Amino acid sequence: MTHPMGTPFHLSSWLRIIYETYSFEPGLLVYTNESDEIAGLFPYFVIKGLFSRPRIVSVPFSDYSFPLTMGDDVENKILNYLVEQNTSSFIEIRGPVRDNSKYKRHNIYQGFNLELDPEPSKVYKNFDKRTIVRCIKKAEKEGVKIIEDNSPEGVDNFYRLNKLTRKKHGVPCQSRKFFEKITEHMVSKGLAFILLAKFDSDVIAASMFFKFNKTIYYKYNASDPAYLSSKTPNHLLIWHLIEKSCLQGFDTIDLGRTAKDNHGLTRYKNMWGAKPYELPYYYYPVAKGASSQDENGISYKIMTGIWKHLPDIIVDRVGPVLMKQLA
Template sequence: MPVRIVEDPVEDPSWSALLDRHPAASVFHSPGWLSALRQTYGYEPFVVTTSPGPTLENGVVVCRVRGWTSRRLVSLPFSDHCDPLVDGSDDLSEILALLAGEARTASWRSVELRPRAVAGQAFEVAARACGLKPGGEYCLHRVDLRAEATEIFRRFHPSSTQRAVRRAEREGVTYEAGTSSRLLTSFYGLLRLTRRRHGLPPQPLAWFRNLVTCLGDRVLIHVASRDGQPIASILTLSFKNTLSYKYGGSDASLHRLGGMPFLFWRVIQDAQARGFVELDLGRSDVDQPGLVAFKEHLGATRSMLTYYRYPERQVDAGRSDWMSRAAHGVLAHLPDATLDLAGRLLYKHLG
């Protein structure tokens, strides 16, 4: 069966129609997300399909990422997961073969795909047949919102999460949500604080502005404050019946107030009121036990994410650890403006 490339799915109504029909479609497939990637980082989205057209019956969406030292194909940059919207195993094999072939014969250094476990054994078989190998493993957490709110709260960890929520309520912590410039400024300041603690620069402010512009009412900024001072904030994305937590930040000096657990509790209540049935808490590195524990203390269920890559990544672990420690020490002490500049310069090449 012939395989073809459809350029610019952002403007192609047949791509949006496929997302409406396919149960595995997520916000990361959406034209708004793809448009924000293009506007912020210059990535070029396209779809590989076996559909003869003009209607798309299947497709894998990919971005061309041109970095300082390499040119890569990624499905998709800065996306926790991105399932192939392909139901037939033969169609999937043809599509993956084309992508792997691009990395072998064209000027692209590698190809990476980020399916969820729901892609199943058919994806693994097709990927391995094309030379795609597991290239990273992560934890993915989700909260089932179909239970009563009281039952969801009961599943929270009693001492760390339930107690923190009650502490925040006693302390008069307030909740606000929207996409105003004021809320975005509060969110970004807290995100910067958090990234600095981890020795990392924040993503460019333009990225979040573009998310708000391109995704419209599918993006929401949530802020917890005390006496008018923001203490914790998260950014969520929505698509169909799923709400996805994507970014967050907090003031560590005020963690005792329980702002972040309180914020997630309010987000869960709001999500239920809006009809969502699942809260996707996103991916966590397996070597981030604190983050994994925080999500599981919210009553989330864990599954594993396996990314696939061709060619297999070769990593010098000792050199990588040394560079990471050195970067952490430098970035943690940069002025805000310099740290923000580092993010604007670096993230385009890291997708």
């Protein structure tokens, strides 16, 4: 079943990555019409907590994943069936879905799309000149180079920087196995790729992108804090991505999920010319779980504050375990 709303987070490759890394119980609801044709699909995972009842999430580690259906009535039937058969502590659907009276809408996130053009200069002219354009030119002047590297060495460089970046922000990092599985099931199939920013012989920034249909998905970004202000590598890396995507015929770059109260990141994405879109999540019976937490909340700030100061040996061992619980 092909669907115009399909994303890489609906692909069997992505679902396999999650299953093979974390062993969550996978589920797939399939709705067929009177002609025995598939009219709806809904992938999800059942996640068992250490001290809580299982919960249903569609889909862990994804900005969004939702039922793909042919018609509003089919979507409602799938959502209602999930509630009727539910034995979990709660259900989390990473929207958008059409409002359903049984589910609680939680509206703390937004996404950002950057529209592309066959001529990259037309996208470039919409960049904020005082910040974005200046930083691109600075990185070029400093001699930063952007390369694509999907080799094991490229994955090593990305993972090293990803651990640095996640700790800087006070949040746990995915396991090495998770990114190895992305390489195995998506990079190898042309569904994902890695860009590196190099200064001399050092890799100082790295990003991983997914691609599906005519859209590039900016999934993970990482960088060395020691070079961020002096070399501004991320700006040049993103500009390289935009230029490359325009010339390859892509229509859009999805810059990913952002909490609405994260004003700094919101402003940053706006400065590239990206436009926000609503990204509500839906819960039954009430909003629960890590994705429902306000980033300005006290518990979130305490957790991130502690994590920033933990020894690396603890972060490396505990991080992947926490990610499994917070999925």
